[in-house]
Amino acid sequence: MKVAIVGGTGYGAVELIRFLERHPNIKEIKIVSHSQAGKAFEEAYPHMTQIVSQHMSALSIEELANEVEGVFFATPSSVSYKYVPALVDKGVFCIDLSGDFRLADPEQYEQWYGTKTAAKVDLAKAVYGLSELYHQQIKATKLVANPGCYPTATLLALLPALEHKVIKETGIIIDGKTGVSGAGRSMSLAVHFSEMNENTRAYNVCQHKHIPEIERYLSDRTNKEIQINFTPHIIPMTRGLMATIYADLQELITAEEIEQLYRDYYQGHTFVRIRPIGQLPATKEVYGSNYCDIGLxxxxxxxxxxxxSVIDNLVKGAAGQAIQNMNILNGWDEQLGLNDVPIYP
Amino acid sequence: MKVAIVGGTGYGAVELIRFLERHPNIKEIKIVSHSQAGKAFEEAYPHMTQIVSQHMSALSIEELANEVEGVFFATPSSVSYKYVPALVDKGVFCIDLSGDFRLADPEQYEQWYGTKTAAKVDLAKAVYGLSELYHQQIKATKLVANPGCYPTATLLALLPALEHKVIKETGIIIDGKTGVSGAGRSMSLAVHFSEMNENTRAYNVCQHKHIPEIERYLSDRTNKEIQINFTPHIIPMTRGLMATIYADLQELITAEEIEQLYRDYYQGHTFVRIRPIGQLPATKEVYGSNYCDIGLxxxxxxxxxxxxSVIDNLVKGAAGQAIQNMNILNGWDEQLGLNDVPIYP
Amino acid sequence: MKVAIVGGTGYGAVELIRFLERHPNIKEIKIVSHSQAGKAFEEAYPHMTQIVSQHMSALSIEELANEVEGVFFATPSSVSYKYVPALVDKGVFCIDLSGDFRLADPEQYEQWYGTKTAAKVDLAKAVYGLSELYHQQIKATKLVANPGCYPTATLLALLPALEHKVIKETGIIIDGKTGVSGAGRSMSLAVHFSEMNENTRAYNVCQHKHIPEIERYLSDRTNKEIQINFTPHIIPMTRGLMATIYADLQELITAEEIEQLYRDYYQGHTFVRIRPIGQLPATKEVYGSNYCDIGLxxxxxxxxxxxxSVIDNLVKGAAGQAIQNMNILNGWDEQLGLNDVPIYP
Amino acid sequence: MKVAIVGGTGYGAVELIRFLERHPNIKEIKIVSHSQAGKAFEEAYPHMTQIVSQHMSALSIEELANEVEGVFFATPSSVSYKYVPALVDKGVFCIDLSGDFRLADPEQYEQWYGTKTAAKVDLAKAVYGLSELYHQQIKATKLVANPGCYPTATLLALLPALEHKVIKETGIIIDGKTGVSGAGRSMSLAVHFSEMNENTRAYNVCQHKHIPEIERYLSDRTNKEIQINFTPHIIPMTRGLMATIYADLQELITAEEIEQLYRDYYQGHTFVRIRPIGQLPATKEVYGSNYCDIGLxxxxxxxxxxxxSVIDNLVKGAAGQAIQNMNILNGWDEQLGLNDVPIYP
Structure with a gap:
């Protein structure tokens, strides 16, 4: 199969290529970059020397529809929504790593993102690609809204307890910590080494775009209107994301029972690893891999x-889950090309 | 004045020496180390070459009482309590950077620390050295229990809102993040560079020794029994500590009013800097200095x-506040020897 | 095939397991640890949860010889030499990641390592596992002395120029820079996060064990007695190694001709990537992969x-090259199980 | 005394302010910034909240000449040369942290910097501010060319051996390692956290602007034409600079004699610390301080x-040495305001 990546010079794209290059069912990758079309990919990313040798292409929906069976969008906000519907109409599956198709309501999107997205009717066609929870729906769609990094770690951590009414729906606090790669490759003082090394800062407090996304799917799975408080922090590391979640216990239940409930919930889902009660996962323990590790x-x-809850923000939080969704959507084993052991130390 | 430091090879001690070396009222420092008595200090810390040139001494209460006017204890838990009462009896002021004199009840200490401390009657003699809040009491004592790093950042951040009933006393969540230096210089896998670099982990969840300390002084200042949830995380940086605190607003109050309330509360206290509403401090913005910066x-x-709330865990969270307390206790200007501008970047 | 790893709790071992777990020709791995026999492996390395589930075994040569076809030694100095000859005699192939079999002369070993190794006659049986240069010999042996990290990066970088007399044999300077993981998992102040973060230091200047190893194989390939000056530095990163090499040009030759000479020399060797003249590789550009990238x-x-010259010190500088040698020794494709794309960023 | 800083938002400027704020002889500082005139300084640098409260000014030579006695230029290349001569003519002392006045020949400057500088006659008026070696000349000038970071560490390390003919003048190799702050606060991929963390790279090999500066003063002090090979590397840390220097011994001299020679050479110079033979300084051992530590x-x-040889690139390598030069130039104690103990850890 041949697939394309649009947004070829960001970290999401280069991580997609890392997995796709070795994926047994992928024979060819076309790299599309608006800003750097014509440039050799290895010039932008010298670590790909002798691995990827192609010049990046300009974006043409016609060409893509003729050449590839699927397209990954690793573009900034408010780009993919312009191209995805046309591609899907032509039978090309699309996996969108941006936020454009994650919310149900274009007005809510505009309120949180400050820019536009697709019409409500188009948003309704997308399936949310939280692979473990929407497996059946992903299998049946051509359009996957790949989840954000924080929503992935948070939803996988909260839903078992919420759905089983172990915790109350109100008063949930999510304290997020992430490495700098989550901010992408574009430049700003916030990603300057001298500003971020030996430093930790909170950012986008009460205003992060992932808030409505988390709330939408918490509500969707519980049929309740759930509001959360989410405060992200940037940490002096490149990769890795941790959500520390605080919730009120609702009933008399032992820690061991909660652990068992989580184990049962993720029975058969290789990429979610439940730790024994009291053993809390560190971010490095999933580095470079598609695991989400959960401690209680x-x-x-x-x-x-x-x-x-910890993930590698660029893998289970972006490119890895996108590959997992491609596998599911195509009816392949969901672990195909994703068997990387975490790199440690 | 001549003072002594007991526990001379830990990070607390070396940071005390950094400030004492330049303190205008300190003429001589005696460095006492149980484990390394006889060794040249600059052998343990080559960065002190030509700044400190003395061999460390063994601990003798008699000698100390004869030679110095004050003693800083930068010792592990359950050491200082054996020596402090005798020194205070002889008129030597003691500032204890360990936790031995921070709690009121030796049984509670044993429950959280797992080791012993002084008798209740001796604990009662200590004044809690949170300089901004117990200024008058520090001025009148010979025995200061210097606060822990997390309690310093947390109490300074919470008390204005709690005392003025801006927030509810229940349901307070404190998510702590600190650099590795807080764990000291002794070796363990938890401080191994390869294990902690590019890594973040929660530790001592629900069991951290600072929990009863925070609760004691929250309760003391509000005359309520306050319980908090505190979860510390270790972050891949050397210095710096952040407490991110979540509390329920109690009344209709604007953000601006809260900011003003905090400014009024710390009026005249140079080392607490209140940021304008919405501007949240980063840990590096107090690096190497005695500031506690608070954002709302x-x-x-x-x-x-x-x-x-952010501090440098080794300065306002340990040695800097100890110097501040020495200044207050001796009736000097509390800023003496502490005018370092934060090092940035 | 079933293989064993002796020295199962060091970083070399855990990196071997990362590759062996996914190696198509390896069906089973036996993990042997002297110090932690009986302990679950995932207790020592939680990132291996649900990937490796075995308890570590004690070392028994008899058992190993019966159970496995090959053994990797990832042990400290002066351990493997006691066991390797017996195993090889029983037909088990051994790949030794320690230095025990890298030098020709036990007296020279003792002089640099300060401890003992095998007798000269046993040392003579070992083949030096610098895969690209001793391919034929590795294919024909049962005993591989896997190269040190610095010798790997240095020899691959120097030999084309030296063998082709592009540079003089005298006056070669090698300035080495490596991450902290090279020092292993055992504790010392030199690997303490607070001591190494934001820090760079030279170590073992003029005394590093890799000096005689580098000189032996430079001399071996050129039939000259070559002496080098080698100064290693430890850098605040976990993985990655760079050798910056300075040599006097011997003849009038253009930079382009040198580049071509290097390209020709490594023709057909996937894991050595020659960069265009003037483009110098950074350590992160080979992170997690078996590449050695060389810039001129x-x-x-x-x-x-x-x-x-840059490598990942734990991959091409240790475990990855050991896998490559296992592949060659068994007549398999040398890239088997080693196709990881560098992780970037 | 009142002084001004031109180029107020770079790291050099903010470090100057850190020292000037506490300098006993400086009563007022005027901060001039071309790009951010009118903006509050603490908006650019929140760590200066309540320490510096002024709006940055636009540059006017007239105003400066009327208001201040001295000006520090912390500007990019090819800026200061336009303003310095006029200020000096009006009797204002100028300390230029940029490279504009470090070379003797404007053509050579243009060749290495790619831009223009002052006329030869103006360059001839500048004194090179390597404080320990040009003390008398600095005392007698109004125009100091403050040395570059690498030249400072290198010249202090090489000159004793070269002047005393301990080493040969040919074949000297300087391998430089520096933190990212040396690249300044402006943005580029080379200072992006995700690109530089866990990474090390060589840069500007054979082309670094500090090469002619080092060669000029090596030659000046020895009356020989000295050429060096200098290769700088960027290391994943914020501050700190190490020069590892390799030179051929010229005569039979013991290590102890060399150490003594260095100690004698820097007799009375507080800021240069010679380590005992075999003890090599680490960069963190001078962090935040004006020391240059030298090991042999x-x-x-x-x-x-x-x-x-190690320095803090922003202190002895820039702002600290500039303060030292201001002290010397004004006939004050050269240590005034510079007594910071290195921050460790």
Missing amino acids: QVDRRTNKLIIV | QVDRRTNKLIIV | QVDRRTNKLIIV | QVDRRTNKLIIV
């Missing part, structure tokens, strides 16, 4: 459940 | 107050 | 050739 | 002297 702790003094 | 954000959607 | 620069002013 | 090692096998 009960605080009897304050009757809280504390959940620590 | 109101989340109207969930009716929460989010407070971000 | 000519300084006409001083008539020097500057060679920059 | 003799390699008998290859008859080389290896010198390791």
